[in-house]
Amino acid sequence: MQKRKRFLIGGLVIIGALSYIMYGGMQEAMVYFKMPSELKAEESSSRDKFLRMGGMVVKGSLQADVKNLTYRFELSDGTASFPVFFKGIPPDLFSEGKGAVVEGRIGKDGVFQATMIMAKHAEEYSPHADGKEGYPKSFVPAQESAKK
DSSP states (O other): OHHHHHHHHHHHHHHHHHHHHHHHHHHHHOOEEEOHHHHHHTTTTTTTSOEEEEEEEOTTOOEEETTTTEEEEEEEOSSOEEEEEEESOOOTTOOTTSEEEEEEEEOTTSOEEEEEEEEOOOSOOOOOTTOOTTSOSSSOHHHHHHHO
């Protein structure tokens, strides 16, 4: 009976420790998504949190220093805009007037310090209108080779 009781207590301690580690890991891994207007309203309470912010890159706001790989721009949701600083290589689809999601923290200067940029793109495919030779007419390779 004594051995069984120790085994049960040891099992409960291990399960409790694993639960605590998993809970702490999930809290650390959670990333909140905010729009620029939401972030402006909650800026002071969001300073220490790792966040994602999404919106459109404001036309005329993109300042790229390609030599130092730094980019400054503003993201807007139509209501408010938020300044962003990014150091690194942005995705190919990233440009002014396009949608983007940035991940990072708000700096002490009130600028969003992005560690990653994810460019949004259209979800639909449209083939070339001019019908040039060499471009596939379908996505199924077996159909393409059977037509030739």
